[in-house]
Amino acid sequence: MNKAQPQLHACLECDLLIKMPDSISHRTNVSCPRCNHSIAVGHNNAKQYVLAMSLTALILMFIACTFSFISFSSNEQIRTINLLQTFTELYLQEYYFVAVLVFSFILLLPTLYLLSVCLIILSSYRGFGPLPTVWLGKLMSHILPWSMAEVFLIGVLVALIKVTSMADISLESSFWAYVIFAPLFTHIVSMIDNHRLWCWIEQAKEPSHA
Amino acid sequence: MLESTKPITAAKSGLVNCLVCHQLAPIASTHCKRCSTALSSRIKNSVQISLSLLVTAVLLYIPANIYPIMSTELLGDTTESTIIGGIILFLEHESYFIAAVIFIASVIVPMAKMLALAWLCYCANRADKIKQYELTKLYRVTEFIGKWSMVDIFVVAILVALIQLGELMSIKVGFAATAFAGVVVITMISAHQFDTRFLWDKVDEE
Ligand SMILES: [Zn+2]
Ligand SMILES: [Zn+2]
Numbered sequence: 001m002n003k004a005q006p007q008l009h010a011c012l013e014c015d016l017l018i019k020m021p022d023s024i025s026h027r028t029n030v031s032c033p034r035c036n037h038s039i040a041v042g043h044n045n046a047k048q049y050v051l052a053m054s055l056t057a058l059i060l061m062f063i064a065c066t067f068s069f070i071s072f073s074s075n076e077q078i079r080t081i082n083l084l085q086t087f088t089e090l091y092l093q094e095y096y097f098v099a100v101l102v103f104s105f106i107l108l109l110p111t112l113y114l115l116s117v118c119l120i121i122l123s124s125y126r127g128f129g130p131l132p133t134v135w136l137g138k139l140m141s142h143i144l145p146w147s148m149a150e151v152f153l154i155g156v157l158v159a160l161i162k163v164t165s166m167a168d169i170s171l172e173s174s175f176w177a178y179v180i181f182a183p184l185f186t187h188i189v190s191m192i193d194n195h196r197l198w199c200w201i202e203q204a205k206e207p208s209h210a
Numbered sequence: 211m212l213e214s215t216k217p218i219t220a221a222k223s224g225l226v227n228c229l230v231c232h233q234l235a236p237i238a239s240t241h242c243k244r245c246s247t248a249l250s251s252r253i254k255n256s257v258q259i260s261l262s263l264l265v266t267a268v269l270l271y272i273p274a275n276i277y278p279i280m281s282t283e284l285l286g287d288t289t290e291s292t293i294i295g296g297i298i299l300f301l302e303h304e305s306y307f308i309a310a311v312i313f314i315a316s317v318i319v320p321m322a323k324m325l326a327l328a329w330l331c332y333c334a335n336r337a338d339k340i341k342q343y344e345l346t347k348l349y350r351v352t353e354f355i356g357k358w359s360m361v362d363i364f365v366v367a368i369l370v371a372l373i374q375l376g377e378l379m380s381i382k383v384g385f386a387a388t389a390f391a392g393v394v395v396i397t398m399i400s401a402h403q404f405d406t407r408f409l410w411d412k413v414d415e416e
Contacts, residue, residue: 008225008234009232009234010219010220010225010227010232010234012227012229012232013346013349013406013407013410014219014342014346014406014407014409014410015219015220015221015227015407015410015411016217016218016219016220016410017218017219017220017223017225034217034410035342035343035346035406035410036343037346070368070372072372072373074375074378074379075375075378077375077378079372079373079374079375081371081372085371086364086367086368086371087367088371089367089370089371089374090367090370090371090383093370093382093383095383095387095388097388097391097392098363098367098383098387098388098391101363101391101395102363102364102367105357105360106364134244134245134246137230137231137245138230138231138245138247141230141231142230145353145356145357145398145402146357146398148357148360148364151357151358151360151361151364152360152364154311154358154361154364155360155361155362155363155364155365155367155368156364156368158308158311158312158361158365159364159365159368159369159372161305161307161308162300162305162308162365162369163369163372163373165303165305166379194231194232195232198231198232198233198244201231
């Protein structure tokens with residue numbers, strides 16, 4: 001599958017030169033012999049797997065954005081919010097900086113990451129004309145540290161524990177979608193190492209040359 | 211790992227690693243052939259940039275603790291609470307679990323992170339022997355825990371969205387939220403700017 005020649009790779013954290021093996025067997029980890037930095041993880045059909053998982057995660061994200069998230073009732077007053085209100089409410093209170101951060105960290109960046117990986121994989125199967133896969137790959141490496149789906153999930157749980165003592169809470173479909181989305185996203189990220197990602201991007205570039 | 215000979219690094223072999231796509235290029239090249247990112251063998255002024263961002267974060271951490279992170283309006287009464295105040299309130303209500311989560315995310319993690327970064331910057335500048343393996347591990351932990359301090363901001367965001375029952379009960383954000391979010395973002399950039407390869411270069415020089 002991986003046609004690339006036995007490549008040299010420099011460790012990101014200690015700069016040691018490492019000869020990458022031609023193929024990495026399933027579920028084995030290639031890491032730097034000097035500083036133990038993880039470089040690549042083997043998987044037999046990572047491409048199909050990641051594509052399927054990413055599409056699932058995108059659907060879950062779509063559900064999380066369309067339906068209502070949590071509803072809260074106290075003294076016969078009911079308030080139902082959707083996921084988007086977690087930052088639009090901040091925006092309305094003129095905390096623009098925090099609103100933009102929350103919007104990006106929990107929604108925009110994870111979605112962009114998944115969309116990019118799907119486009120890269122799809123165009124590595126067949127050329128999609130002038131898709132900027134290299135640009136998408138760069139984008140992915142820049143947004144990865146800022147995707148905080150799993151952190152948001154913990155935040156939601158803490159907020160819920162706090163609120164349950166004050167009022168009745170009911171969890172809606174969007175909440176459950178996000179509960180599945182966050183660990184799934186973390187899992188997808190752990191499947192995409194840089195080595196593999198750029199192999200896909202190389203593959204995506206080839207059909208367009210032919 | 212035992213090392214009988216001096217380890218061969220990319221820099222010594224006249225190569226430079228692209229930080230985005232991890233492709234090696236001759237050391238003289240200015241941009242990566244594959245992804246056109248600007249190349250340099252080590253992040254330039256890494257320690258200085260990291261340190262100055264760290265100082266900014268420390269300064270910003272002061273208003274983050276002084277100003278209220280949110281204010282609760284309950285039947286006309288307004289109570290403002292700071293990060294520490296919120297934790298104490300949870301302790302008084304015997305919600306030890308939430309108190310612990312908020313305490314870890316908003317106090318321990320940012321403090322530990324800032325201390326770790328300061329220690330890393332100090333060690334990178336020190337002339338004598340350093341424990342690069344332990345320091346690299348410390349760096350990894352610092353990078354990993356970075357985003358977890360956003361928990362408190364997310365909790366506030368959800369509470370603010372959820373609890374808007376007008377006169378009866380409503381919650382507003384406070385200035386500390388902005389300051390604290392700033393601390394998280396700046397410390398994350400600071401950690402990202404730190405180049406652990408400097409630590410390993412020092413071993414190679416010996
Ligand atoms: Zn290494
Ligand atoms: Zn590159």
